[in-house]
Amino acid sequence: MSKLNGLILAGGRSTRMGQDKSQLVYHGKPQREHLTDLLRPYCSVVFWSVNAIQSAELLNSNQLRIVDAFDITSPLNGILSAFQYDAEAAWFVVACDMPLLTGQSLDALAKGRNLAKMATVFYDSDGQLPEPLLGIYEPAFGPILHQAVKEGAYSPRQLLQQNDIQLVAAPNIRELTNINDPVARAKLDL
Numbered sequence: 001m002s003k004l005n006g007l008i009l010a011g012g013r014s015t016r017m018g019q020d021k022s023q024l025v026y027h028g029k030p031q032r033e034h035l036t037d038l039l040r041p042y043c044s045v046v047f048w049s050v051n052a053i054q055s056a057e058l059l060n061s062n063q064l065r066i067v068d069a070f071d072i073t074s075p076l077n078g079i080l081s082a083f084q085y086d087a088e089a090a091w092f093v094v095a096c097d098m099p100l101l102t103g104q105s106l107d108a109l110a111k112g113r114n115l116a117k118m119a120t121v122f123y124d125s126d127g128q129l130p131e132p133l134l135g136i137y138e139p140a141f142g143p144i145l146h147q148a149v150k151e152g153a154y155s156p157r158q159l160l161q162q163n164d165i166q167l168v169a170a171p172n173i174r175e176l177t178n179i180n181d182p183v184a185r186a187k188l189d190l
């Protein structure tokens with residue numbers, strides 16, 4: 001079995017929130033740190049997937065990070081850069097903007113993992129489509145992703161729909177809620 005690395009997707013522009021979503025505090029520490037703690041039991045190492053600006057801000061920190069290596073603004077940049085960093089690892093990917101996430105969901109994904117498929121992900125809240133930004137991506141997904149990005153296909157959901165993946169029912173679909181703007185954040189009971 002290939003080693004499983006963690007990847008916190010933190011490199012988005014957070015335009016709607018107006019501040020870096022990965023640094024918002026919901027559980028006593030910045031979300032990117034909180035998620036690192038949650039992922040650690042499943043992974044040999046956990047990296048933050050960051051853009052160039054964030055990476056420069058972290059210059060004096062020893063935080064493990066992978067800087068976006070491609071000229072696109074998309075979560076796929078982060079995942080592809082991770083495969084470029086280590087093509088033989090599998091990557092347990094978690095978006096930084098799911099503050100309700102707990103180990104319950106991560107456990108369900110880890111237990112539902114199918115090594116013969118390219119990825120193991122949950123159905124999204126409609127129970128129909130795959131939720132791409134929380135999942136385990138096997139090494140076989142790397143070349144597929146590379147090709148897709150080369151062709152300008154940047155929709156992670158579409159990419160999953162076109163490939164052989166393992167879909168798992170989320171134990172608590174609420175945990176997959178994205179919080180993208182201050183209004184949604186204010187409504188959260190955390």
Ligand SMILES: Nc1nc2c(ncn2[C@@H]2O[C@H](COP(=O)(O)OP(=O)(O)OP(=O)(O)O)[C@@H](O)[C@H]2O)c(=O)[nH]1
Nearest residue numbers: 009010011012013014015016073074075078095096
């Ligand atoms: N590494 C990396 N992560 C990204 C990139 N774009 C989005 N993400 C991450 O993917 C997840 C979902 O991001 P979105 O909500 O689609 O985009 P966003 O840039 O964070 O927010 P908006 O600017 O408001 O759309 C978050 O965890 C982001 O940090 C990117 O270009 N690089």
